[in-house]
Amino acid sequence: MNNYQPQLRTVNVIRYVTPLREGGSMPAITEADDEFLYVLKFRGAGQGLRALIAELLGGEVARVLGLRIPELVFATLETDFGRIEPDEEIQDLLRTSVGLNLALHYLSGAxxxxxxxxxxxxxxxxxxxxxxxxxxxxxxxxxxxxxxxxxxxxxxxxxxxxxxxxxxxxxxxxxxxxxxxxxxxxxxxxxxxxxxxxxxxxxxxxxxxxxxxxxxxxxxxxxxxxxxxxxxxxxxxxxxxxxxxxxxxxxxxxxxxxxxxxxxx
Structure with missing residues (x-):
């Protein structure tokens, strides 16, 4: 942990898999262009960007202290992402989250x-x-x-x-x-x-x-x-x-x- 070098990868989200309807932020399991699944936290949800900042800082503080946390990545949503999503609430969320979001590596089976x-x-x-x-x-x-x-x-x-x-x-x-x-x-x-x-x-x-x-x-x-x-x-x-x-x-x-x-x- 003394050799901590702050750096996050950036991935492009290519598929919305399923919503995680817990709390008010409506995170979702998504697939990125690196073929991994992530829990995506949307900039357009709930407390918006401040929640993403807290997620980023809190997660990386935990990591530098040696606690286990899934990998954090920046996740980009393109303008036309989710245009065929049938759920209007989710479609609105995706529309307001175009740009850079934050995601955690999905721990399958946890x-x-x-x-x-x-x-x-x-x-x-x-x-x-x-x-x-x-x-x-x-x-x-x-x-x-x-x-x-x-x-x-x-x-x-x-x-x-x-x-x-x-x-x-x-x-x-x-x-x-x-x-x-x-x-x-x-x-x-x-x-x-x-x-x-x-x-x-x-x-x-x-x-x-x-x-x-x-x-x-x-x-x-x-x-x-x-x-x-x-x-x-x-x-x-x-x-x-x-x-x-x-x-x-x-x-x-x-x-x-x-x-x-x-x-x-």
């Missing part, structure tokens, strides 16, 4: 993580809880774990609800150093007994250099739409500064997670 059946060790649980507290990811609950078991290993998916500060960026500095109250609902919190150790390890790995390398992956196109700042570079800089400031003050969200855990055990 099963949804079940907290009653699957029991990760304390270190793994602590790593995932730390990640989600850092990213302010509200979407890893018992109701919707956003984790898969594939080849007997635990994989993380769906970080589109993370980094919710970017839906109202006026006070981003204040939000960067806030504890994450929703960590109390995290499906793995009760098992996360090694948060302090993980915090020390992850702070050493996730340097400002790596954070900026990850943020550099965000396409200019995604930052130019609904940009609240004077320039794309300023918009990108806020993401870097938010993550840098948050990890520099990680004791705040770690302590909040520990306090929430104490109420469970």
């Amino acid at each position: 099963i949804t993580f079940d907290p009653i059946v699957n029991h990760p060790d304390a270190r793994t649980a602590s790593q995932i809880v730390w990640l989600d507290a850092f990213l302010t990811n509200m979407d890893r609950t018992a109701r919707n774990t956003n984790m898969l078991i594939w080849h007997k290993e635990l994989w993380l998916i769906d970080h589109g609800a993370a980094l919710y500060f970017h839906h109202a960026m006026e006070n981003w500095e204040e939000q960067a150093i806030k504890p994450f109250g929703l960590i109390k609902d995290h499906v793995l919190l009760s098992k996360a007994s090694e948060l302090e150790q993980v915090d020390a390890e992850f702070r050493a790995i996730l340097t400002n250099e790596k954070i900026r390398a990850i943020v550099s992956l965000i396409p200019d196109d995604w930052l130019s739409v609904d940009n609240p700042f004077d320039s794309i570079s300023e918009h990108r800089e806020v993401y870097s500064r938010f993550l840098e400031l948050r990890i520099a003050n990680s004791e705040i969200f770690v302590k909040a997670a520990q306090n929430a855990r104490e109420t469970l055990i």
Whole structure:
């Protein structure tokens, strides 16, 4: 992980296979020109490009920290893609998603993580809880774990609800150093007994250099739409500064997670 080189492949989507009607974003299984299947996250759905940015940053932060996440790729939809799709809602989604989208490699045969059946060790649980507290990811609950078991290993998916500060960026500095109250609902919190150790390890790995390398992956196109700042570079800089400031003050969200855990055990 110390040799992490940020780079995403770009594929062209050639076939819409089937929708995944879970949540409000309507992702879909699609086939790309490299003959692989992907779970496509559409720029025209739900929270739009901000969800794709959160998915990209959250996924690559998880990867650099050594957690398992399916390969992320940029996925291009051509203008005439989906013109014969019979479902009008899907056709509208495809029409508003022309251009660059984001997709995760489809883990064929994976099963949804079940907290009653699957029991990760304390270190793994602590790593995932730390990640989600850092990213302010509200979407890893018992109701919707956003984790898969594939080849007997635990994989993380769906970080589109993370980094919710970017839906109202006026006070981003204040939000960067806030504890994450929703960590109390995290499906793995009760098992996360090694948060302090993980915090020390992850702070050493996730340097400002790596954070900026990850943020550099965000396409200019995604930052130019609904940009609240004077320039794309300023918009990108806020993401870097938010993550840098948050990890520099990680004791705040770690302590909040520990306090929430104490109420469970």
